[in-house]
Amino acid sequence: MPLPEQRHLDTLARLRDAWKAQGYAITTAQTEASGGELTAEADDGSTINVITTDPPDAMRLLVHSACYKNG
Incomplete structure (x- = not known):
């Protein structure tokens, strides 16, 4: 994005x-001057991750479904 x-x-x-x-x-909650990374986990094991890109002109969103990880 x-x-x-x-x-x-x-x-x-x-x-x-x-x-x-x-x-x-x-x-995960890491920040630095130009951005950082944040990861959250749901009760079912699904995760959401947002991270600053390099160069820092956007943020990447990753969603990992528990059913995909365990399937």
Whole structure:
């Protein structure tokens, strides 16, 4: 997803807060000056990961389904 670098840290913080409020376990929360990475896990083992790209002009979204991992 294209996203200006100056919005990455705020976006990661907002996603972290929203995912926590929805009951996801935050398993990775790393930030640096130009962005970072955030991973959340659901009770069923599904995961959501958002990471700053290199160069930091976008963020990558990965969703891993528990049924795919265990299937």
